[in-house]
Amino acid sequence: MNSYAMSKYPDAKKITQDLDELIKKPIFSIRRDALEKYEKEYFDKKCSKSKEMINTAKEIIPGGVQHNLAFNHPFPLVIEKAEGCYLYDIDGNRYYDFLQAGGPTVLGSNPPSVREKVIELLNSCGPSTGLFHEYEYKLAKKISDSMPSVEMFRMLGSGTEACMAAIRVARLATKKKNILKMGGAYHGWSDQLAYGIRIPGSKWTQANGVPRHIFKYTQEFFPNDLNDLERKLKLNQFRGGTAAVLIEPVGPESGTRPVDFEFNKGVEDLCKKYGALLIFDEVVTGFRLGMGGAQGYFGVSPDLTVFGKVVAGGYPGAGGLGGKKEVMKYLSSGISGDAKHKKALVGGTMAATPLSCVAGFYTLCEIEKTGAAEKAGQFGDKLILGLQKLIDKYKLPFVAFNQGSICHLETVGTMH
Numbered sequence: 024m025n026s027y028a029m030s031k032y033p034d035a036k037k038i039t040q041d042l043d044e045l046i047k048k049p050i051f052s053i054r055r056d057a058l059e060k061y062e063k064e065y066f067d068k069k070c071s072k073s074k075e076m077i078n079t080a081k082e083i084i085p086g087g088v089q090h091n092l093a094f095n096h097p098f099p100l101v102i103e104k105a106e107g108c109y110l111y112d113i114d115g116n117r118y119y120d121f122l123q124a125g126g127p128t129v130l131g132s133n134p135p136s137v138r139e140k141v142i143e144l145l146n147s148c149g150p151s152t153g154l155f156h157e158y159e160y161k162l163a164k165k166i167s168d169s170m171p172s173v174e175m176f177r178m179l180g181s182g183t184e185a186c187m188a189a190i191r192v193a194r195l196a197t198k199k200k201n202i203l204k205m206g207g208a209y210h211g212w213s214d215q216l217a218y219g220i221r222i223p224g225s226k227w228t229q230a231n232g233v234p235r236h237i238f239k240y241t242q243e244f245f246p247n248d249l250n251d252l253e254r255k256l257k258l259n260q261f262r263g264g265t266a267a268v269l270i271e272p273v274g275p276e277s278g279t280r281p282v283d284f285e286f287n288k289g290v291e292d293l294c295k296k297y298g299a300l301l302i303f304d305e306v307v308t309g310f311r312l313g314m315g316g317a318q319g320y321f322g323v324s325p326d327l328t329v330f331g332k333v334v335a336g337g338y339p340g341a342g343g344l345g346g347k348k349e350v351m352k353y354l355s356s357g358i359s360g361d362a363k364h365k366k367a368l369v370g371g372t373m374a375a376t377p378l379s380c381v382a383g384f385y386t387l388c389e390i391e392k393t394g395a396a397e398k399a400g401q402f403g404d405k406l407i408l409g410l411q412k413l414i415d416k417y418k419l420p421f422v423a424f425n426q427g428s429i430c431h432l433e434t435v436g437t438m439h
Contacts, residue, residue: 025169027313027320028400028427035247035274035281041422042280042433048420062097072113073101092125105132121406121430126277126307127332127341129395129428130386137336140385141378150378158380165387166334166345169314172324173345177354178375178383181342182306182331183211188344188354189327190215190267191367193300195353199264203255203299206243207275210304210329216269219243221276246275247282249289256297265299267327272317273426277307279433281426287321294326300350306331310387312427313396326350336386340379400427 066074077098081087086094093099100118104111108131110118120132130137148156163176179185190202202215206223210216217230218241227238240263244252252268259265268290274281294301303325308317310333318325327346335341344354353367373379390396403425410423410432422433 025313025315025319026394026397027315028396028403029312029320030400030404032284033281033424033426035283035286038281038422038424039247045420045422045433045435051420066097069116070098070100070112070114074098076101076113092122107131107133123428124337125332126311127335127337129311129333129399130336130389130393132337134386134389136389137382137385141338141382144377144381148377151373151376153372156377156380158377158384159375162334162380162384162387165384166330166343169310169387169391170316170318170328170345172318172326172347173328174348175351175354176330176343176345177351177369178334178340178380179342179344179369180340180371180374181211182304182329183213183342184369184371184374185306185329185331185342185344186210186216186269186304187213188367188369189302189329190269191369192327192344192346192350192353193267193302195365195367196350197264197266197298197300199266199299200240201242201259201263201265202240202267202269203242203244203252203259203265204269205246205271205275207246207280208269208271208304209276210269210271215241223275223280246280247286249286249293252290253293253297256293256299260297265297267300267302268294269302269304271304271307272321272323273308273312273429278426278429279431281424284321287317287323291323291325300326302327302329304329307429309333310390311396311399311429314387314391333386333390334383335379336382338379338382340373340376341383342374396427400425403428403430406430 077087088094088099101113102110103113108120110120159178166176167173179188194200204210204216204219206219207221209220214233214237217233218227218238219225220229223245227235242255244255256265270290271277272287291301303318305316305328309330310316312320318328327344327350330343330345331341334343353364354369355366407423407425407430414421414423424431
């Protein structure tokens with residue numbers, strides 16, 4: 024029986040109300056003297072090597088860093104070592120790692136149990152061959168055994184690619200056009216899904232460089248609103264039908280705006296009613312809420328599940344799509360030829376490498392063996408409890424809550 028990271032599901036309505044109050048409050052600025060003290064006494068004195076390297080990097084890397092998570096005021100830190108729950112910068116400073124590389128390192132950074140298996144593989148066949156390796160099967164089987172809805176699984180290069188494959192397969196399987204996504208949700212940065220990101224109702228406002236006609240068949244519905252979803256499903260019956268409803272099961276932007284516990288089941292019922300596929304984006308929640316993912320926790324059986332992050336244990340090539348056989352058949356490899364159905368075009372030189380598959384397989388084994396997801400959830404509870412005490416003590420205009428180890432400290436109400 025699967026155990027899960029959430030000891031108690033957050034009160035979505037209460038959190039939404041708190042966020043509503045938060046956005047009504049006046050804007051508070053950090054005191055200039057306090058900020059300057061922080062900049063000079065810590066960053067200028069203790070992080071001079073990081074500052075120098077970032078300034079040099081800006082000459083050849085746009086913005087000076089390659090990853091959005093690295094942005095920091097007054098400048099990004101340059102990390103040279105990561106181990107367990109600690110990060111070390113090039114100036115020798117040690118930090119507690121609450122970031123978890125953005126989610127994939129549930130076991131902590133560079134866990135020996137996984138690293139040893141990776142080194143063993145690198146010594147035998149190297150990171151990539153372009154040909155089949157036994158760990159492709161082992162990882163797929165491990166995922167399928169953990170999530171009953173995943174009858175078949177195909178590894179891809181990233182969560183963005185997996186979302187692209189999911190909507191392509193959904194259109195092939197249903198012969199319908201429209202994709203309905205939850206407003207504010209993030210499903211990677213592909214053209215068709217760069218819509219309604221972070222703020223519900225924002226449509227294409229963050230899709231710079233994407234022609235608007237690309238969104239002809241992409242729509243959003245308001246999060247946690249089954250009535251709005253059904254209204255749009257009804258309308259789409261006269262507009263080519265709805266191929267799929269794509270959601271983050273804990274709420275948009277990794278649960279920044281949480282949904283009611285019953286919401287996911289309601290979405291599943293509506294998908295069945297209107298003949299749309301249900302796609303769960305479990306890039307964040309897969310194996311982080313538990314081995315059964317969010318779908319196991321909520322008791323929902325999606326048609327397709329998108330994977331990323333934890334699926335490769337923090338190693339490169341972390342993406343995948345799983346689902347029911349009658350849908351996943353559209354992802355079968357090889358040339359179509361005399362096949363009875365059309366196939367979705369997907370690929371990737373660095374998809375399903377021996378490196379990503381061995382790392383993913385042993386990461387999942389270790390998470391299951393140690394109960395890592397549940398333990399991380401307990402620490403998430405402890406962290407939020409401590410933050411809430413500080414918020415109450417100093418009357419800070421912040422909102423803190425968690426979904427297991429997915430912790431939120433909201434200082435503005437923009438997601439609301």
